[in-house]
Amino acid sequence: MKITVVGAGNVGATCANVIAQKELAKEVILLDIKEGIAEGKSLDIWQTSGINNYDTRVAGVTNDYSRTAGSDVVVITSGLPRKPGMSRDDLISTNAAIVKSVTENVVKHSPDAIIIVVSNPLDVMTYCAYLTSKLPSSKVMGMAGILDTARYRAFLAEALDCSPKDISAMLLGGHGDTMVPLPRYTTVSGIPVNELIDDEKLNAIVERTKKGGGELVALMGTSAWYAPGAAAAQMVESIVRDQKRIFPVCAWLTGEYGMNDIYLGVPVVLGKNGIEKIIELKLNDVEMTLLKDSAKSVKEVMGVLDEINKK
Numbered sequence: 001m002k003i004t005v006v007g008a009g010n011v012g013a014t015c016a017n018v019i020a021q022k023e024l025a026k027e028v029i030l031l032d033i034k035e036g037i038a039e040g041k042s043l044d045i046w047q048t049s050g051i052n053n054y055d056t057r058v059a060g061v062t063n064d065y066s067r068t069a070g071s072d073v074v075v076i077t078s079g080l081p082r083k084p085g086m087s088r089d090d091l092i093s094t095n096a097a098i099v100k101s102v103t104e105n106v107v108k109h110s111p112d113a114i115i116i117v118v119s120n121p122l123d124v125m126t127y128c129a130y131l132t133s134k135l136p137s138s139k140v141m142g143m144a145g146i147l148d149t150a151r152y153r154a155f156l157a158e159a160l161d162c163s164p165k166d167i168s169a170m171l172l173g174g175h176g177d178t179m180v181p182l183p184r185y186t187t188v189s190g191i192p193v194n195e196l197i198d199d200e201k202l203n204a205i206v207e208r209t210k211k212g213g214g215e216l217v218a219l220m221g222t223s224a225w226y227a228p229g230a231a232a233a234q235m236v237e238s239i240v241r242d243q244k245r246i247f248p249v250c251a252w253l254t255g256e257y258g259m260n261d262i263y264l265g266v267p268v269v270l271g272k273n274g275i276e277k278i279i280e281l282k283l284n285d286v287e288m289t290l291l292k293d294s295a296k297s298v299k300e301v302m303g304v305l306d307e308i309n310k311k
Contacts, residue, residue, distance in 0.1 A: 001025040001240055004068040004110070006102050007077035008032035008060065010222075011118055013041045014229025015075055015236075020045055020056040022233065024240050029068050030060045038062060065105040071113050073239055074106045075143075075232050076129065079119035081223060092304050095119055096128045103132040114239055114274045117142045117250075118232050120223075122175040124301045126250050127263045131309070137252035138274040144175035145248025145265040146231040151212040152181050155205045160196055162188060169193075170281070171209075171248055173265050173294030180290045181206045185281065235270060242272040246279065256280050257291060262302065264295055 003025040005016045009032075016030045030045075032038040038060030046058045061067045068074070079095040099119050106113060115133060117140070119125040126142030133140055149169050157164040166189045173180040183202055186193040194202060208215070216224040238245040249268045253259045256266065256278050269277040283291065 002027045002029070002071045003236060003240070004029040004031060004071040004074045004106070004113075005077065006031050006068075006074065006106065007079070007119075008034075008038035008041050009077060010225030011228045011232070012075070012077035013045070014225050015077065015118075015232045016042065016058060017045045017048075018230050018233035019236055020049070020058050021052050021054050022237055023054045023056050024233075024237055025056055025072070028056055028058045029071070030058060031063065031065070031068060032060070033063050035062050065109050068106065069109040071106075071110040073116065073236050074110060074113045075116045075118060075236065076102050076106070076125075077118040077232070078102050079125065081120075092121060092124060092301065093308055095121070095125060096305055096308060099125045099128045100132045103129045107133045107135070114139045115141070116232055116235050118228060120175075121301055123250055123263045123265075123298045124305050127302050128305060130252060130263070136274075137254075138276070140252070141235075141268075141275055142175070142250025142263060142265075143228070143232045143235055144179075144250050145171060145267075146234055147228050148175065148179055148181075148209060148212065148265075149248055150227055150231060152186075152205070152209040155208055156186070156188075156193065156197075159201055159205060160188065167193075170267060171265065172267075172281075172287075172291050174298040175250065175265065176213075176297075177210050178290075178294035178297045179210055179265065180287065180294055181209050182281075182287060184284070184287070238270040239272060239274065244269050244271040244276065246270075249275065251275050251278055253278070257283075257288075259295055262295055262299055264291075264298055 030038045030042045042058040042060030117126040130140040153164045153167040170185040171181040267279040268275045
């Protein structure tokens with residue numbers, strides 16, 4: 001088993017570190033375009049092997065995709081953060097070019113790999129990787145829902161003064177302010193969450209979850225990395241160990257939830273073949289309206305990429 005993480009920034013390095021410590025593969029390749037960054041971080045990770053007791057070999061390379069050949073799973077974290085004065089369209093154009101190039105190189109050397117996209121804007125970058133790779137949609141997915149759900153669970157655990165291990169939650173939609181947390185599908189040791197917390201507090205937690213990424217950027221001046229990296233690694237684990245876990249994942253819809261030709265966060269069964277099944281929840285009218293609004297927002301961003309590709 002071989003796993004590649006493209007992008008040795010904070011998210012990519014964290015993801016590689018978690019994958020190594022979980023011993024999900026014999027070899028992890030960490031690749032970056034900046035000379036020495038991937039080599040240095042992978043060496044640092046490998047030097048924890050004797051402390052944390054794992055055997056996975058971690059190797060860093062600078063822009064040498066031949067070293068990634070034969071990877072079973074590839075996680076793409078490459079991309080630039082949005083900078084002052086940069087429009088949304090500018091960000092999409094810049095990162096789409098990066099993700100397109102990365103995906104072309106990945107597929108060239110690992111044509112059978114399952115691709116997990118973490119680059120932002122998440123939904124449209126996953127769409128970009130799908131168009132570029134020409135792989136089945138079951139093998140190209142985006143990481144967002146696990147991260148957003150983890151934030152939701154963490155906030156609930158604080159409010160309820162309980163363990164996040166006991167909280168089971170689900171959310172749908174795009175990665176961002178239009179995501180759709182589902183309190184109706186949220187339980188604590190099987191107890192519906194609305195029996196444990198009042199609506200006002202629960203609604204405040206839902207809103208905080210929607211803006212979870214922005215809260216961290218405001219505090220640190222940069223995007224999060226521990227939780228996103230661990231979330232991507234959890235997807236890798238479910239695939240390589242064929243756990244068939246049910247996670248919210250950015251997936252290509254072909255009629256599910258009444259939607260077509262869109263990458264959107266939905267619950268899926270994740271196993272050795274990638275997305276093995278998309279689960280359709282029975283949503284009420286309010287939930288469906290929120291999901292449609294989220295899909296409309298995602299479609300608009302996907303439309304920007306479509307227009308860029310026509311040029």
